[in-house]
Amino acid sequence: MPIEQQQRATSTLSTSFTEMSEILMPNETNNLGRALGGAVLHWMDICGAIAGRRFAKTQVVTASMDHVDFIAPIELGDIVTITGYVFDTGRTSLDVTVTVSVERPATATTEQAARSFFTFVALDGAENAQQVPALECPTEAQKDLRQEALDRRRSNRRARDAETE
Numbered sequence: 001m002p003i004e005q006q007q008r009a010t011s012t013l014s015t016s017f018t019e020m021s022e023i024l025m026p027n028e029t030n031n032l033g034r035a036l037g038g039a040v041l042h043w044m045d046i047c048g049a050i051a052g053r054r055f056a057k058t059q060v061v062t063a064s065m066d067h068v069d070f071i072a073p074i075e076l077g078d079i080v081t082i083t084g085y086v087f088d089t090g091r092t093s094l095d096v097t098v099t100v101s102v103e104r105p106a107t108a109t110t111e112q113a114a115r116s117f118f119t120f121v122a123l124d125g126a127e128n129a130q131q132v133p134a135l136e137c138p139t140e141a142q143k144d145l146r147q148e149a150l151d152r153r154r155s156n157r158r159a160r161d162a163e164t165e
Helices: 037-056 140-164
Strands: 008-012 020-023 060-065 079-089 093-104 107-121 134-136
Touching: 020 037, 037 060, 037 079, 037 093, 037 107, 079 134, 079 140, 093 140, 107 140
Parallel strands: 008 134
Antiparallel strands: 020 079, 060 107, 079 093, 093 107
């Protein structure tokens, strides 16, 4: 049945919520003992894909990633927490916000280290684009999280557009 004729299911933002943790180990550091950007991007992509799979209940592939903001360094031995959730959907695509925070147990501090937005496309068993569920936000907390992500993405795009003018 063509995508346009399928009954569209629904899924909630909380269904997609994903949180994973890592410890920054020597193999993922540069010569200054800080996280390699590629390692952080890898973790972000995995977190986003898990959020997308939970939401769509099928395989997803990365279609794009917005500008990544590296906000604070991640030092060797730091605990890194990557959080993501679906905040918007298209017909076959879903948008995921991914945030990286760093915890330094020795000083009992936590701060945001990186953030970006990813777009994933859902695939069926034949690896063709598949319709994704419509996003539902049944609670005020979910509505607030969605709106925060929409606002931040809109603001990031405006700032980037202003830089290129």
